[in-house]
Amino acid sequence: MxxxxxxxxxxxxxxxxxxxxxxxxxxxxxxxxxxxxxxxxxxxxxxxxxxxxxxxxxxxxxxxxxxxxxxxxxxxxxxxxxxxxxxxxxxxxxxxxxxxxxxxxxxxxxxxxxxxxxxxxxxxxxxxxxxxxxxxxxxxxxxxxxxxxxxxxxxxxxxxxxxxxxxxxxxxxxxxxxxxxxxxxxxxxxxxxxxxxxxxxxxxxxxxxxxxxxxxxxxxxxxxLPKATAKAPPTAVVEACAVVADGPRVLVVRRAGPGLWAGFWEFPTIHREGPDPASRSFGMPVELADGVERLTGVRVQVGDLVKSLNYGVTRYRVRLDAFAGRRAKGKSEVAPGPGMSEVSWVKADSLHALTFSAASRRLIAAVAAAPSAWGVEPS
Structure with missing residues (x-):
């Protein structure tokens, strides 16, 4: 004792x-x-x-x-x-x-x-x-x-x-x-x-x-003291998302449940490298434009990489590459794809009213700071 x-x-x-x-x-x-x-x-x-x-x-x-x-x-x-x-x-x-x-x-x-x-x-x-x-x-x-x-x-x-x-x-x-x-x-x-x-x-x-x-x-x-076993380093993950503009509006999707991000909105995102902590994959590699269409039903053209950011989630360290995009010509209807409950075009200056993760809110701030870099037009 x-x-x-x-x-x-x-x-x-x-x-x-x-x-x-x-x-x-x-x-x-x-x-x-x-x-x-x-x-x-x-x-x-x-x-x-x-x-x-x-x-x-x-x-x-x-x-x-x-x-x-x-x-x-x-x-x-x-x-x-x-x-x-x-x-x-x-x-x-x-x-x-x-x-x-x-x-x-x-x-x-x-x-x-x-x-x-x-x-x-x-x-x-x-x-x-x-x-x-x-x-x-x-x-x-x-x-x-x-x-x-x-x-x-x-x-x-x-x-x-x-x-x-x-x-x-x-x-x-x-x-x-x-x-x-x-x-x-x-x-x-x-x-x-x-x-x-x-x-x-x-x-x-x-x-x-x-x-x-x-x-x-x-x-x-x-x-x-205290003595403790060292934690394993976080696992690296790479994701890509598209900030798709259509005039003053941008395309966002809402996650279905259950899951870590159930009920949250985000820019259409695909998994590229490493384990998939958020179940965004389609079972095979896809290009970002194809992934956006599968998630939203909207045909898009993906442009330049505008911003990369890093964030942690559970035991993963994620790099998110954010690309500018625009709605492609021709008819396409929004339709929630795998793992999504809702798709919407939202004015960029109204995004704050929706619930986003911390990483997505950093992207929203980047869009607000330089909308032209993302192809977003004034309201």
């Missing part, structure tokens, strides 16, 4: 960390009260995203959906639009599904029962602990990226934190540490310490309220 087997050590970590948190905690919008809905929204948004990035999205989302009933009533497209730009859109869909479950199964009130909370869509062990401790002061532990790092250093845990055995050990320590009252404040203090002081590189041990209780620092190995 490590130091967490000592009741005195546990009490000292709790008291010092809570005193530090009272003085140093950041003023974050989801800390304004103990509303479980606000906590649920913030935790869904904070998955693999920084606090600084989340704050404006959280505020915008709450203006659009101030309570769980408003979110449950909304259609998915509106939810995705409110989430637009934050990424990890599966979380937006899970949050929407969780709101519906709260309304349908719990009368519109997020439950304080651990089993019921964990049964909500998208709510795992960590998120359930965050909601239950912060909203209802239940002594439920949490382990996420920041608190995991703090725990590994406090315990001098020298094993790969990604293994099942390590996960169980750290969760066990977290359960020992969380106090019977003030659990939400303590859990937030653990995360805050990891975010501000016990950082991945060059931890600021001189400013740490529990440095004298840290086994990792005592052994001089704090900067070597």
């Amino acid at each position: 490590g130091p967490d087997g000592d009741a005195g050590w546990l009490a000292s970590v709790r008291s010092r960390l809570l005193a530090w948190f009272e003085e140093e905690k950041r003023d974050l919008p989801w800390r304004a009260d103990r509303d479980p809905y606000r906590i649920l929204v913030s935790e869904m948004m904070l998955v693999q995203t920084t606090v600084a990035a989340v704050v404006p999205f959280f505020q915008r989302f709450l203006r659009e959906f101030p309570d769980v009933q408003a979110l449950a009533r909304a259609d998915e497209e509106r939810v995705l639009k409110a989430w637009e730009g934050l990424g990890y859109y599966r979380r937006a869909r899970q949050l929407h599904a969780a709101a519906k479950a709260v309304v349908e199964l719990h009368g519109g009130r997020i439950p304080d029962d651990p089993t019921a909370v964990r049964a909500l869509p998208g709510v795992g062990r960590y998120m359930a602990g965050a909601i239950l401790s912060q909203a209802f002061d239940r002594p439920e532990p949490i382990v996420e990226a920041n608190s995991r790092r703090v725990l590994a250093r406090l315990l001098a845990w020298n094993e790969d934190v990604g293994t099942a055995a390590s996960q169980e050990r750290l969760w066990d320590a977290a359960a020992r540490l969380v106090p019977p009252s003030g659990a939400g404040e303590f859990n937030q203090a653990m995360m805050e310490l990891g975010a501000l002081i016990c950082t991945p590189r060059s931890p600021r041990c001189m400013f740490c309220p529990v440095s004298q209780l840290c086994e990792g620092r005592r052994l001089g190995i704090q900067e070597q």
Whole structure:
């Protein structure tokens, strides 16, 4: 057993960390009260995203959906639009599904029962602990990226934190540490310490309220912890899209579901190299003009490459080559092709009203900045 087997050590970590948190905690919008809905929204948004990035999205989302009933009533497209730009859109869909479950199964009130909370869509062990401790002061532990790092250093845990055995050990320590009252404040203090002081590189041990209780620092190995297997590098993918102009309008398609980009609009895009993370291929290589016609029913002429951009999605690193295009002469009717639910000609200055991925929004900005380069005429 490590130091967490000592009741005195546990009490000292709790008291010092809570005193530090009272003085140093950041003023974050989801800390304004103990509303479980606000906590649920913030935790869904904070998955693999920084606090600084989340704050404006959280505020915008709450203006659009101030309570769980408003979110449950909304259609998915509106939810995705409110989430637009934050990424990890599966979380937006899970949050929407969780709101519906709260309304349908719990009368519109997020439950304080651990089993019921964990049964909500998208709510795992960590998120359930965050909601239950912060909203209802239940002594439920949490382990996420920041608190995991703090725990590994406090315990001098020298094993790969990604293994099942390590996960169980750290969760066990977290359960020992969380106090019977003030659990939400303590859990937030653990995360805050990891975010501000016990950082991945060059931890600021001189400013740490529990440095004298840290086994990792005592052994001089704090900067070597936590240990984790290196992630595999992202897989390269190449795609091509056409910004097809017809006067002031451009051609866009909407993805059918299910899938990562279900419900999103995009410029007609084909897969060219590497694995296909978004199922855009037709089973054989096609030219961009042919691909656009298969996706939209519209015959086009593809012109010059105007812009290339790079973006990441799940475990892929994608290069997207964007070409200018124009509608070919002759009759052609829009008709959604494989994987598409809708095709539309939209004025370029109205694209902002539709829901696009971050990469597509970068292309929209490029079109707005230099429409003539894409063959787009003024409205």
